[in-house]
Amino acid sequence: MDYFFKSPIDVDLHLDNEEERTFVDYEFEQGRKDKAPIYESDETVKGTVMIRLKDGRKLDHDGVKIEFIGQIENTYDKGNIHEFTRSVQELASPGEMRHAQMFEFEFKHVDKPYESYIGKNVKLRYICRVTVSRKMKDVIREKDLWVYRFENEPETNSLIRMDVGIDECLHIEFEYSKNKYHLKDVIIGKIYFILVRIKVQRMEVSIIRRETIGTSPNQYSNSETITRFQIMDGNPNRGETIPLRMFLNGYALTPTFRDVNKKFSVRYYLSLILVDEDQRRYFKQSEITLWRRRDEHE
């Protein structure tokens, strides 16, 4: 979104049915929040561009075009932007504009192969960009769209069950009902204590997001704890079972992204953590797959 201090024109980009769409709030950069309308992966993107002249001056231009761009930005490596899709529509050929004009555009069933994502070191965005080319400097106006990809119930969804511990000290068996959860799902599980010789103070479950960018050997990751949830306070005895019930609805989660455009991945892990009286932590991470389910009501 470039605004020049002496732009002779006002360019307004409006998407059809913007008011009727659901919006998602996102934080683009430090503190800069915005809203974007949600589109589905094969929906047509159409709207209007309104160009108004200021001070009654006429405008000489080298063409007006609108582009629909999908790009992956590597914010860790500034300036590294990779476009994975781009469509162009010419709105006006070079000439002169003497009064305000409105142009309609339509990107029919334009394919948006990936879901939008804004993470710590990488962003995947879809942008509508209007460019009014001029000799001096182009006037550009952009609008972000947000794309959701919905999936169907996975065909297989086995439970996660593991036996872990430290020989002679601690031995537990934990179970999570499924390994694939949708974003409004609930994680149901249990932790069974087979042997407890440490002085347990508490047990927690946390969800960790790991964002991985690039491919080996130039691969780097960052992890973020989305939430931490205490499920037990105090020391359990042998044979005791602690239930787990965790509603995913309230947390800032995205679907699991595996190797998007061979550029980045976002994976989620459930971490089961036991803390003893001396604050030593014993933990086991298990990966879970998150997916976006189409709500019946939307």
Added chain:
Amino acid sequence: MDKLSRPEIRQQTTQQMYDVPENILEIDVINPQTHGIGRNMFTTYEIVCRTNMPYFRLHNSSVRRRYSEFEKFHDMLERESGRVSIPPLPGKIFTQRFRDDVIEERRQGLENFLRLVAGHPLIQTHSRVLSSFLQSPEFKPTP
């Protein structure tokens, strides 16, 4: 299928429910006593243990150790353990080592050290010296 129902849970026996947990380990360092005369004076500390953990031979024990024995024990632990970082001992004292407050400070330091070390699950399960240092009447470290 009722997706929100609790998974099947194994029944815990009453004995298991009310059993004493197997993690009792109480270590106190008490009763500093000075022995000997003149240049051969030294202080010993009583180490009292109360435990039900299977790593220790005795459920109750009381032994006396002097600082140099703690040092040998510390060195042996460092050589034994691969991944565990052994906490430091309270430092050497050069002046006034028989003064009450100095001894008291050392006693506290030794107690904290022992509690940290003896409470570490990897040291409990892998150390060959822990049990003998805490409970053998005499500490005979192998060089």
